[in-house]
Amino acid sequence: MKPWAYLAIFIALVAAVGAVYKTGHSSGYNKRDQQVQQEIIDAQQLAAEDAEARWSASVVAATEAIRIEERIVEQIREVEVLVPTIVDRIVEVTPECADLGPAYAGLLNDQVRAGNRIPSPAPAGESDN
Numbered sequence: 001m002k003p004w005a006y007l008a009i010f011i012a013l014v015a016a017v018g019a020v021y022k023t024g025h026s027s028g029y030n031k032r033d034q035q036v037q038q039e040i041i042d043a044q045q046l047a048a049e050d051a052e053a054r055w056s057a058s059v060v061a062a063t064e065a066i067r068i069e070e071r072i073v074e075q076i077r078e079v080e081v082l083v084p085t086i087v088d089r090i091v092e093v094t095p096e097c098a099d100l101g102p103a104y105a106g107l108l109n110d111q112v113r114a115g116n117r118i119p120s121p122a123p124a125g126e127s128d129n
Contacts, residue, residue: 068117075114083107 086107113119 072114072117075117076111079107079110079114082110
């Protein structure tokens with residue numbers, strides 16, 4: 001055989017070995033790339049689930065805070081309904097309104113109690129019968 005034939009066979013053999021090596025090597029990299037992509041996807045899903053859990057917890061806490069505030073507003077509205085009645089009573093008793101007296105102080109105390117979520121005592125005119 002001629003020397004160029006040996007050279008051609010040698011080049012073909014090196015090319016074949018190189019192609020096999022490259023295929024095996026890139027297949028390992030492809031496998032690792034797929035593993036990394038799967039790890040990224042898993043981490044994103046875990047982060048999304050964590051964010052959803054935190055969001056749900058904050059919604060529950062906010063809902064409870066809103067309910068408490070609604071109760072406070074209801075108590076304040078009940079006290080505000082009594083204001084005209086007490087003012088009319090004060091004006092009848094003391095027309096000059098120089099001293100608003102204990103009724104006004106009691107009304108103020110009821111508002112403070114309502115704001116602090118403390119139940120107000122029953123009005124003096126009502127009985128439990």
